[in-house]
Structures are given as C-alpha cells and as structure tokens.
Amino acid sequence: QVDAKVSTIFFNEAISFIPCFKFTEGQDVIIFTSRNIHYLVDKGGQFCPDYYGMKHELIECITSEELFTDLNDDPQFRKSKLSDLLTESKVVVYFPDYYLLVSSRQQLINLLDYAIYIRNIGFFILVLFALRRTSMYLEYHEKKDKVVQITGPWKEAILYVLGASTDSHYDTIFEKQFVNIKQHSNLPLRDFIEVLS
Numbered sequence: 001q002v003d004a005k006v007s008t009i010f011f012n013e014a015i016s017f018i019p020c021f022k023f024t025e026g027q028d029v030i031i032f033t034s035r036n037i038h039y040l041v042d043k044g045g046q047f048c049p050d051y052y053g054m055k056h057e058l059i060e061c062i063t064s065e066e067l068f069t070d071l072n073d074d075p076q077f078r079k080s081k082l083s084d085l086l087t088e089s090k091v092v093v094y095f096p097d098y099y100l101l102v103s104s105r106q107q108l109i110n111l112l113d114y115a116i117y118i119r120n121i122g123f124f125i126l127v128l129f130a131l132r133r134t135s136m137y138l139e140y141h142e143k144k145d146k147v148v149q150i151t152g153p154w155k156e157a158i159l160y161v162l163g164a165s166t167d168s169h170y171d172t173i174f175e176k177q178f179v180n181i182k183q184h185s186n187l188p189l190r191d192f193i194e195v196l197s
Contacts, residue, residue, distance in 0.1 A: 027095030
C-alpha cells in the first residue's frame with residue numbers, strides 16, 4: 001500500500017491548477033487521464049450557447065489524420081475524431097521545474113481531453129502546441145451546417161496555437177515551456193559549434 005494524496009496544484013502559469021496525485025514522500029506529481037475518473041469541476045457553461053461554452057464537447061470537434069497498417073501490411077491514412085482515439089494513461093510531471101515531458105503522442109491526446117474536461121485553457125494551449133508538433137494534420141470543425149461548434153476562449157486558444165492571432169501574455173507564459181531552437185541561429189559557425197559542444 002502506497003500513501004498518496006490528490007489535490008489541485010498550481011505548478012506554474014502554463015500548468016496551472018491541475019487535479020493530480022502526489023506521493024507523500026516525493027515531489028514528483030502524476031496526472032492520470034481516464035474517462036473513468038470524474039472530477040467535480042465547473043463546466044463553465046460548456047453546453048450553454050448563451051454563455052462562452054459550446055453545444056458539443058471540443059474533443060469531438062477535432063479530427064486527426066492517422067497512419068495505420070491494414071491487414072495486407074499496407075500503410076493507410078484515416079481521419080479520426082480525437083474523441084475516438086482516447087485511452088487511459090499516466091503522465092509524470094517532475095520536480096522542481098514541472099515541465100510537461102510526455103513520452104508518446106497518445107498521452108498528448110489524452111491530456112488534451114483532460115485539459116478540456118477540467119476547463120483549463122492554459123493547459124489546453126500547452127498540450128495542443130505539443131500535439132501539433134507530433135501530428136500529420138489536425139482539423140478543427142468550427143461549424144457543422146449552421147451550428148457553430150467551436151467558439152469563445154477555446155476558439156481564441158486554437159487560433160493562438162495556429163499562429164492566426166497574437167497574445168503577448170500567452171507568449172510570456174509558454175515560451176518557458178519550450179526550447180527556443182532559433183536562439184543561436186545568428187551566431188557565426190565557429191561560435192555555434194562551441195555552443196553545441
């Protein structure tokens with residue numbers, strides 16, 4: 001039997017107020033993603049069209065181009081809703097920096113659903129940034145017939161991740177979570193090699 005406690009913890013501005021589990025004898029934190037775990041969270045008017053929410057769960061409005069192997073061992077592409085790709089997973093967030101280090105794309109899909117479920121816009125943006133980097137093609141279904149499916153802060157968050165809008169506040173929050181691969185791009189070759197070594 002292992003002692004653990006569950007609470008909502010503020011790590012930093014990018015990973016803020018996440019329900020998670022922590023071993024009582026350590027500082028690392030575990031995030032379990034499962035449709036079988038139910039959190040008592042404010043749904044934020046998600047299904048009320050008069051509020052900032054939407055009529056449909058956001059995870060059902062995003063599709064991904066998936067590569068799979070058929071029975072003849074031939075590679076095939078198939079478009080799937082992210083809601084159909086959900087599984088259960090465990091992600092460890094390590095002390096003391098609490099960067100989001102995810103070992104598989106499947107964990108990212110689960111975490112995206114988790115961020116939507118707990119209505120955490122900042123965490124949603126962070127995970128969507130990482131998921132886009134590991135996906136062939138993601139499609140966002142803003143409208144279906146005359147029904148607007150993605151709106152409010154969720155739409156603003158997606159536009160920010162796609163680079164279709166700017167937000168200096170978001171920039172300062174999320175730049176700390178990613179390595180800037182262009183930070184040494186203007187160095188002379190000799191200096192650049194010294195930085196690498």
